[in-house]
Amino acid sequence: MKQLVHHFKTGKTVLEDVPIPQLRKGHVLIQTRRSLVSPGTERMLVEFGKASLIAKARQQPDKVKQVFDKIRSDGLLPTLEAVFRKLDQPIPLGYCNVGTVLAVGEDVTDLQIGDRVASNGAHAEVVCVPRNLVAPVPATVTDDDATFTVVGAIALQAVRSLSPSLGETVVVIGLGLIGFLTAELLRLNGCHVIGFDVDEAKNNLAQQRGFATLATHTDPVKAVIAMTNGVGTDGVIMAMSGQCDDVVSQAAQMSRKRGRIVLVGVANLHLNRADFYEKELSFQVSCSYGPGRYDDVYEEQGHDYPLAFVRWTENRNFQAILRFLANGQLDVKPLIRAIVPYQAYQTVYDTIGQRNLPGITSLFQYDESAVFSSAVLLRVATYPAGPATIGVIGAGNFTSSVLLPALQASGATLKSIASANGLSATLLARKFGIGESTTDYRHIINDPSIDLCLITTRHNLHARMTIEALQAGKHVFVEKPLAIYDEDVKQIIEAKQESGRLVMVGFNRRFSPYALKMKALLGGFTSSDVAMNVVITINAGAIPASSWVHDRVVGGGRILGEVCHFVDLTTFLTGCRVASVCMHAMGLQPSETSDSASLLLRYENGSTGAIHYFSNGSKAYAKERIEVYSQERTLILDNFRKLTGYGFRGFSTFSGRQDKGHTEQMKRLIRLIRNGSDAQEVDPLISFADIVNTTRTTLAALRSLRERTWIDIEPVA
Template sequence: MKQLVQNLKNGQTVLEEVPAPQVRRGQVLIRTRRSLVSLGTERMLVEFGRASLVAKARQQPDKVKQVLDKIRTDGLIPTLEAVFRKLDQPLPLGYCNVGEVLAVGEGITDLAIGDRVASNGPHAEWVSVPRNLVVRIPDAVSDDEAAFTVIGAIGLQGIRLLNPTLGETVVVVGLGLIGLLTAELLRLNGCRVIGLDIDEQKLTLARQKGIITLNPADGTDPVTAVLSLTGGIGADGVIITASTKTDELISQAARMSRKRGRIVLVGVIGLNLSRAEFYEKELTFQVSCSYGPGRYDEVYEQQGHDYPLPFVRWTENRNFQTILQLLSTGQLDVTPLISEVVPLDQYQTIYGQISRSRSIASLLSYPEQGPVQSAVTLREVRYESTQGVVGVIGAGNFAGATLLPALQAGGAQLKTIASAGGLNGTLLARKHTIAVSTTDYREILTDPDIDLVVITTRHNLHARLTIEALRAGKHVFVEKPLCLFTDELPPIINAWQESGKTVLVGFNRRFSPHAQKMKALLGGDRSGDVPMNIVATMNAGAIPASSWVHDRAVGGGRILGEACHYVDLITFLTGSRVVAVCLNAMGRQPSETTDSASLLLRYENGATGVINYFANGSKAYAKERVEVYSQERTLVLDNFRTLKGYGFKNFTTLSTRQDKGHTEQFRRLVGQIRQGGEPLIPFAELVNTTQATLAALDSLREGRWVAVNLNTVYQPDPSPVGDA
């Protein structure tokens, strides 16, 4: 299928050929008929992409500060590589989609194949959208009209926050598409509406809908005019739908408002507020969030849990329904707003001149398509089995930024990448010369050429996909963690034992040249005979509480999902396995997960470890630090860039570019798959690390030390693991 994307690095708008998405639980697969181009939002993306690197930096000064902090901690080259990787990730365009339901995912009972629906799907021939972002279209509403559903809800949500009453005067600043829809909806609400814009075409459309118009470009002072129109009282409310960098609009809104007036921002403007202007009138100001309650809430949007109507009357989905109801009764008329309808393959008609466009609403039309194709072949390559041919499941940020480059540098032959939506996988396939992009990961499992399956999905899928890959006769590399719950471990162990294949979890840090040097200095394979204390600190940085990472059932929390790196590293350095853990977290109440805690580890050989995992530190400070104390000697590793030794003969310092061991990990793994040999990490250690982090969460909940049983779950087999 075809999908429109925007390249933020060079500003190009491209129609990509990508595999159609798979319908998943709680989602709806839709064949697109129409989509509306949000000229304001999409113009900003296009212009940002076309801007120079310096201009991009000026537009995002907060990001510049983050870059400078990262340079100080990680070094110049790794930081620049990260910046260019980020800019090289094209964004899907569009969020106003109309089409026909092709399939419904598990758990959906109120939509059927063949239903016409509107959604916030992108400009693509097929889209897969969560149920709460999909709404059925009434028969009386055409596809063209229904394309205004989502963008109309944006204006409607701004009105709901303003809470106007019958007869009030409301000013709408900016009469673009959202502004015109907002003004018309306010009229339907019984308000007297004043519209401000400098484009006479838009003002003419507004007047045709009974809106009083003001044009500052002809010398009219908006504040004076509004005060005059309201008898010196001022507007009851102001909704700003314009997009500009200046602070003048918020100042004008304050000065034209009555005492205790309300101001709502829907657009994007400068926000240096004057305290005096707001203080004297006791004005209220609120920023509207997109379509309404539920937006950006993982539980509502992705998991499909609706808010109870008696308590949250207007969710984003119910706002969608309201717009469609108004369209079906003819109360809301969007037909005059349609400037053009353009076939998808002629998209440059719109985007080629988007910076100069005077269109109000541009629609893309889609051809009748054939069967849904789950894979796209980008190049033809013949592979020899048992040569380290790789299939990758997952195409997120980590895969693109770290995993795929490391796989290639490690000598892997990449054949297929599977991603849920298809776009990310296809873009990464093209960048890394991967032959096939698919949305059906089973194509990887059934491909006889593929020896190694690399799993880099959300954490809740790791256990199931590992088991499926092993049962398909594949070697497995799975990003940490191995699993999220204790009852997932035995099936993994059984599948591994039955398959005779290698399993490696992505504990890359032990493969860093710094970790390897530390191991050698501490006695190499005999390090288990040397008593030691190790302190590892991760200045992890905060992740929003709403992130899936914190969800116990999806991400597992950051101790399980990230601190496990250091359990493995300490296990590697001490040459022993964990026998007991105690997790102490910041805060007073027991919790399922935490991201600011100290994990105490007791090892079988008497060694101890402390992992300080903190999310409340400064980003300007180095992210990772490891200290080893043993036999009156000390090693200090700073951010995997510098290793310093104290008390060691013939060693003081090792300095490199930041190297966390990703490339070396894959170089060794590909070599093992091609040539056979011992596993890179003994399976017993993988299980022990997983048990230790699971036990840490038990410790957090129960407030005590928790033992890690080394014998009941897994007894190591003395025979070699894996085959060629």
């Protein structure tokens, strides 16, 4: 199928060939009939992509500050590489979709194949959308009208945020698509609406629809005060984007005392206290489609909010807009500029920012006779067949920015890559010369020509996919963590023993040249004979509480997902395994997903480890610091950029660019498999017993937090 994406790096908008998305639990697979172009959001994205690098930086000053902080902590080259990788990630366009249900996922019981639905699906021939972002289209509503469901919900939520009462006067600043729909909904609410836009064609359209408007050459504040007999407007809804400090000030000046202002656009704000103080004005930002937006529990997991407590969720807002359309209370036909065949998309984007054009937006029309089978495989490139052929399951940011470049540098043979939505896998396949992309990971697991499955999905899938790959006779490289529950570890051990295949986890830091140098200075692989103290401090930085990483069921929490790296590194340096662990976390009642914690490790040879993992530090400070104390000698590794030794004869410092060992780990792994060493795990690769010990240590750390005691680590049989 084809999907429309925008490339920030080149500024080009293109149709990409991608496999159809994989149907997931709680989701709906939809064949698109129409989709609506959002002239505000999509114009902003397209213009940002076309801007120069300096112009992009000027538009995002907060991101520029983050870049300078990263340069100070990680160095110039790694930072520049990260910036350009970010710009090289295309994004799908569109979020207003109408189509026919092709299939429904598990737990979806109220929709059937063939139903006509509206959703926030992208501009693509087939989309996979969570059930709570899908609404059935009434028979009396045309496809063209139904494409306004999602943008209508955005406008409706802005009106709900303002809470207007019958007879109030409301000024709508910005008569673009959302602004115009906002004005229509305010009128339905019994309000007197005054519209204003710098585009005269939009003002004229508003007048044709019976709205009062402000002339573009007049002072908007004086005009509104005059039109309200000196009282001022009861409310203002700002439905525009860009720099709007002056507009906020104008909105405040035209408001009556205790008036309300709602922002529904995308704007940089610097509020002037004086504008709001004397009138006691209220200011609110309206969030997208309504309650539930950006909440994974609602959107991805399908848990609805009780109607008695949350009357208007985003899905119920969708339904309300569709009822307005069905009853003829909301007329959107005057807003349609053109209906364009999907393949002719460029004609729309060529004029998306132009003013004084009829209508406001365009619709894409799709070929309804197209037939999409269950095929989920797309041939992308040719690849040289050979030993150590790899299939990659997962196509996220870490895969694209770290693992695939490392595999490429190792000379690996990459045959397949899988992602649930198909787009990310296809783009990476083209970039890295991977033979095929797919939305079905089992295609990779069941492919007899693939020797190694590389698993980089969300953490809750690691164990299951590892077991499936082992049972299929594959070697496995799985990104950390290996598993997020004790029972999963036991099942992996059993599958590993039965298959005799290699299992490797992405504990890359022991392969860094700095870690290898530390190991050599400490006595090489005989270091287990000497007890030592290892102290590791990780300035991890905060991740939003809503992130899947913090979900115990999906991500497992950052202790399981990230601290395992440093347990493995300590194990590597000491040369033996953890015997017991104790963990304390910040807060009076810390949870299993706390991400500011300290772990104390006791090793079998008497060594100790102290791992301090903090999320509440400054991002301007270096991220990782490793200290080792042994035999009146000290090693300090600063952020994998500089190693300093004290008390070592003939060694003082070793420095260079940041290197955390990803490429070296891949080189050694590929070399091992090509040499036909099946399960012959020898140094300097990681023994399976070490991997299990590290995994059990982090799981035991969570138990230690619950029980407030030391926990012994179960040995590997």
